[in-house]
Amino acid sequence: MPRPTRPSRANKPMTNGKETGTRGPVPRAQAVYKALRRAIIEQALKPGMKLPEDSIGEQLGVSRTLVREAFGRLAVEGLVELKPNRGANVAYPTLEEARDVFDVRRGLERLVAENLAGRLTAAQAAELEAHVRLEEKAHGQDGPESIRLSGEFHIKLAEMTGNALLLRYVQEASSRCSLILAIYGRPHSSECAVSEHRQLIEALRAGDAVRAAALMDHHLQSVVTRALLAPRAERDIRDVLAPYALSEGLTPS
Amino acid sequence: MPRPTRPSRANKPMTNGKETGTRGPVPRAQAVYKALRRAIIEQALKPGMKLPEDSIGEQLGVSRTLVREAFGRLAVEGLVELKPNRGANVAYPTLEEARDVFDVRRGLERLVAENLAGRLTAAQAAELEAHVRLEEKAHGQDGPESIRLSGEFHIKLAEMTGNALLLRYVQEASSRCSLILAIYGRPHSSECAVSEHRQLIEALRAGDAVRAAALMDHHLQSVVTRALLAPRAERDIRDVLAPYALSEGLTPS
DNA sequence: AAGAACCGTATTGTATGCGATTATTGAAGA
DNA sequence: TCTTCAATAATCGCATACAATACGGTTCTT
Numbered sequence: 001m002p003r004p005t006r007p008s009r010a011n012k013p014m015t016n017g018k019e020t021g022t023r024g025p026v027p028r029a030q031a032v033y034k035a036l037r038r039a040i041i042e043q044a045l046k047p048g049m050k051l052p053e054d055s056i057g058e059q060l061g062v063s064r065t066l067v068r069e070a071f072g073r074l075a076v077e078g079l080v081e082l083k084p085n086r087g088a089n090v091a092y093p094t095l096e097e098a099r100d101v102f103d104v105r106r107g108l109e110r111l112v113a114e115n116l117a118g119r120l121t122a123a124q125a126a127e128l129e130a131h132v133r134l135e136e137k138a139h140g141q142d143g144p145e146s147i148r149l150s151g152e153f154h155i156k157l158a159e160m161t162g163n164a165l166l167l168r169y170v171q172e173a174s175s176r177c178s179l180i181l182a183i184y185g186r187p188h189s190s191e192c193a194v195s196e197h198r199q200l201i202e203a204l205r206a207g208d209a210v211r212a213a214a215l216m217d218h219h220l221q222s223v224v225t226r227a228l229l230a231p232r233a234e235r236d237i238r239d240v241l242a243p244y245a246l247s248e249g250l251t252p253s
Numbered sequence: 254m255p256r257p258t259r260p261s262r263a264n265k266p267m268t269n270g271k272e273t274g275t276r277g278p279v280p281r282a283q284a285v286y287k288a289l290r291r292a293i294i295e296q297a298l299k300p301g302m303k304l305p306e307d308s309i310g311e312q313l314g315v316s317r318t319l320v321r322e323a324f325g326r327l328a329v330e331g332l333v334e335l336k337p338n339r340g341a342n343v344a345y346p347t348l349e350e351a352r353d354v355f356d357v358r359r360g361l362e363r364l365v366a367e368n369l370a371g372r373l374t375a376a377q378a379a380e381l382e383a384h385v386r387l388e389e390k391a392h393g394q395d396g397p398e399s400i401r402l403s404g405e406f407h408i409k410l411a412e413m414t415g416n417a418l419l420l421r422y423v424q425e426a427s428s429r430c431s432l433i434l435a436i437y438g439r440p441h442s443s444e445c446a447v448s449e450h451r452q453l454i455e456a457l458r459a460g461d462a463v464r465a466a467a468l469m470d471h472h473l474q475s476v477v478t479r480a481l482l483a484p485r486a487e488r489d490i491r492d493v494l495a496p497y498a499l500s501e502g503l504t505p506s
Numbered sequence: 507a508a509g510a511a512c513c514g515t516a517t518t519g520t521a522t523g524c525g526a527t528t529a530t531t532g533a534a535g536a
Numbered sequence: 537t538c539t540t541c542a543a544t545a546a547t548c549g550c551a552t553a554c555a556a557t558a559c560g561g562t563t564c565t566t
Contacts, residue, residue: 027549028549028550029325029549029550052516052517052518053517053518054516054517054518062550062551063550063551063552064517064518064551064552065318065549065550065551065552066549066550066551068322068518068519069321069322069325072282072322072325072326073325073326073329076326076329076330077329078418084518084557085517085518085519085556085557085558086517086518086557086558086559087517087518097417097418100416100417100418100419101418103364103368103416103419104364104416104418104419104422107360107361107363107364107419108360108361110360111356111357111360115356163353163356163357164350164353165331165350165353165354165357165426166353166356166357166360169357169422173418280519281519281520282519282520305546305547305548306547306548307547307548315520315521316520316521316522317521317522317548318519318520318521318522319519319520319521321548321549337527337548338526338527338528338547338548338549339527339528339529339547339548340547340548
C-alpha cells in the first residue's frame with residue numbers, strides 16, 4: 001500500500017479534544033489505550049489482525065509513540081501479541097489458552113461470589129435486579145446489546161466487592177473471554193442465561209456463600225459448554241490444510 | 254544532585270549483545286522493564302520513591318522513551334504509580350489495598366492448590382521437596398535468601414499448573430506482596446513456615462483437593478497475621494512529623 | 507526455468523527535541 | 537517575620553528523526 005508516505009501532517013493544533021479535565025490522568029495515551037481496547041473487544045479489530053503502528057496512529061491522530069505505549073499495556077493484558085521485530089497483532093488465543101482463561105475466570109468470580117454473599121446492600125441488590133431486567137428485555141434481540149449486558153453483570157458484581165484488584169482481574173479475564181468467544185464461540189448463543197443470574201442474586205441475598213460460589217461456578221462452566229465450540233475460524237493456512245494433508249498421507253513440516 | 258546534566262553519550266555501539274535470538278522479544282525495552290521490576294521487588298527502589306525518567310534512563314543507559322514504556326507496564330501491574338503530570342513513583346499501597354492484594358492472592362493460590370491436587374508428577378513432587386529442603390537450610394540465616402525462597406515455592410506451584418494466566422496473576426500478586434511487606438511487614442519474620450509447605454505437598458500428593466485448598470488458604474492467612482502489622486514506615490515527612498506537631502499543640506495544615 | 511543472492515521499501519526500535527505543566531526559589535508587600 | 541506572587545528551573549507529554557531489521561521482488565546464476 002504505497003501510500004504517498006505522507007510523513008507528518010497528522011499534527012493537530014487541537015489543544016484539547018475535549019480534554020480529560022474531568023479526570024484525565026495521562027490524557028492522550030490513556031485515550032489511545034482505551035480506544036484500541038474497545039475496538040478489540042467489540043471486534044472492530046478482529047483476532048489475529050495486524051496492527052501497524054503508523055496507520056493506527058494516523059487514524060487516531062497521534063504519533064507512533066503513544067500507539068506503542070498502548071500496545072505495551074494491551075500486551076500485558078493479553079489482548080495484543082507483540083512479536084519481536086514484526087509488530088503487533090490482535091491476540092489470537094489458542095484453544096488451550098482459552099481454557100486457561102476460563103478456568104481462571106471461574107476461580108476469580110467464585111471469589112467474587114463468596115465475598116459478596118450476605119454483604120449485599122439493599123441498593124446493590126436492587127441495582128443487580130434492574131440490570132437483569134434489562135438483560136431479559138434485550139434477550140430476544142440480536143447480539144451486541146445482549147452480550148454487552150451479560151458481561152456487565154459480572155463486572156458489576158466484581159465492582160461491588162470493593163476490591164480493586166479483583167475487579168481488574170475480572171475485567172481482564174472478561175475481555176479475553178470476549179476475544180475467545182469471537183474466535184471459537186457459536187454465532188450468537190446469548191451467553192449467559194438470565195435465570196442463572198437471578199438465582200445467583202438470590203443466593204447472595206440469602207448470604208449462602210457456598211451456594212453462591214457453586215452457582216457462579218456452574219454458571220460460567222455452562223457458558224463454556226454453551227457458547228464455546230470447536231475451532232471455527234482458522235488463523236493460518238497451515239491449520240486449514242493440516243487435516244487434508246494428513247488424510248492424504250502427507251506430512252506437514 | 255544537579256548532575257552536570259550529561260546529555261548523551263550513554264550510547265552503545267553494541268550492535269549485538271549476542272542478539273535476542275534466544276528469546277529476547279524486544280531486547281532493551283524488556284531489559285529496562287525487568288531491571289526496574291527487580292529493583293522494586295528487592296527494595297533497591299523503596300516504596301514511594303520518586304522515579305524521574307531521565308536520571309533512570311541515564312543510569313540504565315537508555316533514553317526516556319524506554320523508561321516510560323517500562324513505567325506503563327509496571328503501572329498496570331501495580332508496582333508503580335503514575336501521576337498525571339508529576340511522573341512516576343514506586344507504588345505505596347495503602348493498608349486497604351494491601352488487604353485486597355492478599356485476599357486475591359489467597360483466592361488465586363487456592364485455585365492453584367485445587368488444580369494441582371492429585372496431578373503432581375513424581376518429578377514435580379521431588380522438585381518441591383528439594384525446594385523445601387533449601388528453605389529449611391536457609392531458615393536460620395538472615396532475610397533476603399530465606400524470603401526469596403519462600404516466594405519461589407509459591408511461584409513453582411503456579412508454574413506446575415501449566416496455566417500461564419494463573420501463573421502471571423500469582424506472580425503479580427506475589428510481587429505486590431513483597432512491596433506490601435516492605436512497608437507494613439515486621440523486620441524479618443521469615444514469612445512462610447516451612448512445615449506448612451511440607452503439609453501442603455503432602456495433601457497435593459494425596460490428591461486431597463479440599464484439604465490442599467484449605468491448607469493453602471490457612472497458610473497465606475497466617476502469613477498475613479504473622480508478618481503484617483501496623484504501619485511501620487511513613488511515606489512523607491508530614492506523616493512523620495504530624496504526631497510531634499500535635500503533641501506540641503501545633504496544627505498541621 | 508528453478509533457485510539463490512541482492513537490493514529497495516515498509517516497519518519497527520530507539521533517541522532526541524520542543525512545548526507544556528509543575529515545582530522551587532527569591533523578592534516584594536503587609 | 538510571615539505571606540503572596542512571580543520568575544526560573546526541572547520534568548513531563550508527545551512528536552519527530554534516525555538507525556536497524558524484515559519482507560518482497562528482481563536479477564543473476566546454474
